[in-house]
Amino acid sequence: MTTTPTSARPAARRTRGLQASRTRVALLLLIPMLLVLAAVAGYPLLRTIYLSFTEYNILQDPAPKWIGLGNYWFTTEDGVGLGVLQIPEWWQSVWNTVKFTVGSVLLETVLGLAFALIINSKIRGRGLLRTAILVPWAIPTVVSAQMWNWMYNDSFGILSQWGRNLGLLQAGESFLSNPDTALAALVAVDVWKTTPFMALLLLAGLQTIPSDMYEAADVDGASPWTQFWRLTLPLLTPALLVALIFRTLDALRVFDMPFIVKGNAPETITMSIYARQELILNSQFGFGSAISVLIFLIIMVFTAIYVTSLRVKFD
């Protein structure tokens, strides 16, 4: 809005009146969406935070009992730590989630970049290839978890068979049943499922690079290798960063696939699985909410880093 000299005052007032009515209209249009969002996100989040300061077994207690920070940190007179932050199972789930996230995001980035470069090259049938790559993405997570569960099956699974042929597994063993390889086996499922998504995001980035830059590089006699490191990678960095952070946030809150394949097994329990175990299976709404709040804080820290590092701007 510009403030104009005196002669234009009526017009300015009219514009201001129009502006005010437009703001009212905008608010009216936004209210339904904001109400629903407040109901499904705002209120439940506040309620979860409140419950995290209470002791509340939903099956036994009539109402939540305020205990302050007790769910987070509480040491009994005998020196037993009962707070989430003192419990090894929580730290185990954090550690599992971190390993899962680093492993899957790294592999997906490298493989996704390779896929993207392949679909971006000028070959016949690249439309077909792009379509094929979408297949794992289109398969529901639950379905892909069960498909891999079957392939990992200790006696009838094809992957166990291949593992035996390669001498990696004994008869009756599987990559999933062995606690040392179970997490890696889950990373493999996640990589299969989400590399295509990564590839698509990177493909979009690749397509914004003007082709005359490559022609110029060709004229200058740069090898494909040099072109990749000096041209493609630097120009792809923004898209790469976005994809990386998206995948990191997804991996940090992972629940479905590891839960369906391995349940609450300690060697693969993730933060979200641990939270649900305490909340729903053990009915500990206070304690479980404290875990949920911790997960929320971790995710929000990552989101803040994302928004600031990419300098996301609106309008």
Add this chain to the structure above:
Amino acid sequence: MNSKNPVVRTVTLLAFWLVVAVVLFYVLFPFYWALKTSFTGPARLSTEALQWLPSVPTWQNFRDVFAGQPFGRNLFNSVMVATGTVLLSLILSLLAAYALGKFRFRGKAVLMYIILAVSVFPQIAVLSGLYTMIQSFSLYNTWGGLILSYMIFTLPFTVWTLTAFVREIPTELEEAAYVDGASPLQTLFRVLLPVMTPALVTTGLLAFINAWNEYLFALTFTSDNSARTVPVSIANFSGATQFENPFGQIMAASVIVTVPLIILVLVFQRNIVSGLTAGAVKG
């Protein structure tokens, strides 16, 4: 591949196609394996589990899924819940996207930040709060409870994507409607909506896929088959006896829910790629 030497060129080309073949195998093999297993009858499953083709292909598993399990009911629940979720989020976000894309007002940037923040909400962070809320509204084990809870991930996505689309529509269209004396709602439904149909289809499709695949809320907010959706039933599949291996049926059910999705994805391939990347890269 630019080398002038024909031998080098052929070798590079061959190596490239080998890589393509490996990628194709990697991407498609698990689905092929599920498909093949689904056509292997229960009696032959343990002996033919490792064979590349079933010796006697049969529809047995597909029949059993519907006869022995309440799978038809689960499918119906999934269709209703996902459709309800998409319709509700599209209506709400269409209004919101018009305001966010074409109107100027203070606090808009903050609002966009909040919506972005909600879109990365870990579902587990609201699970206990939502659970108590859904119970107090008697929405536990109902379609309504699932549709409401799914809003937390579909709504930020549809608002975000549709806002990006609305912003791209030339302002002249809207101004012309304004000069003709149309109200904002008339402008939205008579002028902008027709232009936005492709965007609505793409956004709705992606929201549908997300709602169709949701597991955590569906698992937690349902207790029996009156509202249980397909992902929960596929995850919980059990054989008639403890010793029966139900993987043939699990794979049949998996194929049933996946094939329509794959067809949708193939048909709308271009829109999906642009929709995914619009939501992600511009974000």
